[in-house]
Amino acid sequence: MTDTARLVRSAQGGDGEAFAQLYQRFARMVHGVVLARIARTEVDDVVQDVFVTAFERLSSLREPAAFPGWLASIARHRAADHGRRLVPVSPLDEVPVPARGHDRIEALAILDAIRSLPEAYSETLVLRLVEGMTGAEIAERTGLTAGSVRVNLHRGMKLLRDKLT
Amino acid sequence: MSDYLWDKNGDGDAEVERLERTLQAFAQATPPPPLDLRRRPPARGGFGRGALLIAATLALAVAGAVFTLMERRDTPAWQVTTGGERSMLSVGSWLDTTKGEATLAVADIGTVTVEPGARVRLLSTRSGHHRMELARGTMHATIWAPPNQFFVETPSTLAVDLGCAYTLTVDEDGGGLVTVLVGWVGFTTGDRESFIPAGFIAVTRPGVGPGTPYSERTSEAYRRALALIDFSPGDAGFAPALSRVLDESEERDEVTLWHLLSRVPAAAGRDRVFDRLAAFVPPPTGVTRDGIRAGDRRMLDAWWDALGLGSTSLWRTWSQQWRDDSYRR
Numbered sequence: 001m002t003d004t005a006r007l008v009r010s011a012q013g014g015d016g017e018a019f020a021q022l023y024q025r026f027a028r029m030v031h032g033v034v035l036a037r038i039a040r041t042e043v044d045d046v047v048q049d050v051f052v053t054a055f056e057r058l059s060s061l062r063e064p065a066a067f068p069g070w071l072a073s074i075a076r077h078r079a080a081d082h083g084r085r086l087v088p089v090s091p092l093d094e095v096p097v098p099a100r101g102h103d104r105i106e107a108l109a110i111l112d113a114i115r116s117l118p119e120a121y122s123e124t125l126v127l128r129l130v131e132g133m134t135g136a137e138i139a140e141r142t143g144l145t146a147g148s149v150r151v152n153l154h155r156g157m158k159l160l161r162d163k164l165t
Numbered sequence: 166m167s168d169y170l171w172d173k174n175g176d177g178d179a180e181v182e183r184l185e186r187t188l189q190a191f192a193q194a195t196p197p198p199p200l201d202l203r204r205r206p207p208a209r210g211g212f213g214r215g216a217l218l219i220a221a222t223l224a225l226a227v228a229g230a231v232f233t234l235m236e237r238r239d240t241p242a243w244q245v246t247t248g249g250e251r252s253m254l255s256v257g258s259w260l261d262t263t264k265g266e267a268t269l270a271v272a273d274i275g276t277v278t279v280e281p282g283a284r285v286r287l288l289s290t291r292s293g294h295h296r297m298e299l300a301r302g303t304m305h306a307t308i309w310a311p312p313n314q315f316f317v318e319t320p321s322t323l324a325v326d327l328g329c330a331y332t333l334t335v336d337e338d339g340g341g342l343v344t345v346l347v348g349w350v351g352f353t354t355g356d357r358e359s360f361i362p363a364g365f366i367a368v369t370r371p372g373v374g375p376g377t378p379y380s381e382r383t384s385e386a387y388r389r390a391l392a393l394i395d396f397s398p399g400d401a402g403f404a405p406a407l408s409r410v411l412d413e414s415e416e417r418d419e420v421t422l423w424h425l426l427s428r429v430p431a432a433a434g435r436d437r438v439f440d441r442l443a444a445f446v447p448p449p450t451g452v453t454r455d456g457i458r459a460g461d462r463r464m465l466d467a468w469w470d471a472l473g474l475g476s477t478s479l480w481r482t483w484s485q486q487w488r489d490d491s492y493r494r
Contacts, residue, residue: 023200031193040191041312041327041349044198051200105307105330107187108347128170129181130188135171153170161180 001064008064019058023051026068029141030075032127036115037079040108046082050075069143076123113163114156121156124149190309241290244270259286262302271295271315275308288318303334312349322369325351327360341369344381362420370396377424380417387413391421394429407434416445419472427465431458446471 001009004025010018027047034046053074061070114122114129127138135153139146168175169182242255247267254260260267262283269277272290279285283302289295296316307330308315315326320339324331327349334342343350345361352359352367354374361367361378369375376395379388390406397403407429414422422442429435439448439457448457448464449471456464 020200024196027197028193028195031197035191040309047193047197048201052202055202105346107190108330110184110187111191129184130191132185132189132192134173150171157170157181160184 004067005064008058008061008067012058012061012064019055022067026071026141027051028131028133029068029127029138030071032131032133033072033075033123033142034079035111035130036119036123036126037076038082040111042082046078047075050078053078066143068141072142072144110164114160116163117156117159120148120152121159124152125156125160128153243272243287243290246270254287256287256289259284269297271297271306271308274314275306277307278305280304299333299335301335301337303332305332306330319369321371321373322352322354322375325353327351331361339371343367343369359424360420365420368392368395377421377428379421382417383421384413394425398430398433403433407437411437411441414441419445423465423469423472426457426468427460431460442468 004022007018007022007025011022030047030050031043034050035043038046050071054071057074061067111126111130114125116122117125123142124138127133127142128135133141135149136146138144139149142149144152169178242253245252245254245260245267247262248265254269260269260279262279262281262285265281267279269279269285271277272292272295274295277285277297280303283304284300285302285304286298286300287296288298293314294316295314296318298318300320304317306315306317306326308326312327313325317324317326317333319333319335319341321335321341324333324341324343330347331343331345331350336342343352343361344366345363347363349363350361350367352361352369352375354369357374359367359375359378364381365378366381367376367378373396377391379391383391387410390409393400393402393406394410400406410421410425419442422438422445425438426435426442429438435458436454439454442448446468449467452464452468452471457468
């Protein structure tokens, strides 16, 4: 049994500290999955909602080892639900960019470019480039296979380079 | 694919490294903010949920307290960079940019660039709440914290960052002008408030407060007419000005029209504003002409929500928070 699976089992048994550790361990992954889909200003709230939802439903998770993929799935659904309710403001193509704060504006433009990629690629790239996770960490935290993550990184990065040139 | 993209080892990929540096500001904070499991109570019943809720909440509350203690170590000052020289701006101190442009590091949540000839003061800075004053001149703010953490006081309004990049100018008379590049800015003075989205501008006047936001694409005549509506409501030119604004308004101007719903007196043409906005965004179920005429806040909020720009419940909450903060300060 993996360390994560042990924490899940403990949390299901009523160990609050175990759930707190799961939050610490997976908050970055959930943040990245959500950030890939919705406006930045909404992300923190949705991340909180994801963990509250996971907390509520944890007892229904039969296989503790499936927790990473299960949690990532909740994050994707919560972000999608949120996206249906709110239309993110994406004004970068309309608003002149001043010299000042240019780095920040560039970062927002790059984030927009990543979000415009197919979801599998955008999510993996946000986890890698924004959240700073390695490919192996992305696989471990999302429940995806290392091979899938590698392919997503490779193809996503190629598409992103094309968009940014 | 380079090994670096996979595991950050091996020969660096210059493009990947540049993207990492540029995007790292958006990453989840380390450690993450305390989790509030009480924000939505779990369903009743189920094995062990009650005990788990209590135990987890306690554990996270302890973790949150630790984080809070860590954050309070922050020095109550901002770093200032002027012409390559660094100094610190402490709480209560003024900065006059007589020697040229200055860049302020707003704790760890953003930057403010102050143009030459400006006068600013740091009012307070602590985790989750950073407040400065712009007495005159121009500043450019880029904030990446969640909304409602960065505030700028001016002689005529309070600017509330709702997650954005914007330029704010205060003239010698205390009037202000904000141009929003990304996200939102809230202007509030007393009960008068404006919500300015990206691509929009708003002015503010001493003694009156914030004017109605307008799109950067509107004409000068449109802006002059709007200024008359906002700041000279008793002027004989009010009715023609309103006609101009309504006639020239396009779908992009729905934000402007929504603000006018509560600013144009019922007797001075609020029904006409109702009709013009309804032509672009039909009032949702439950929103009536009589209700809008009476200034029903719930109906105004419901109509805003129908614009598809985000829920008013979010900024109503923020609005309450910034009012509370202003009382505490």
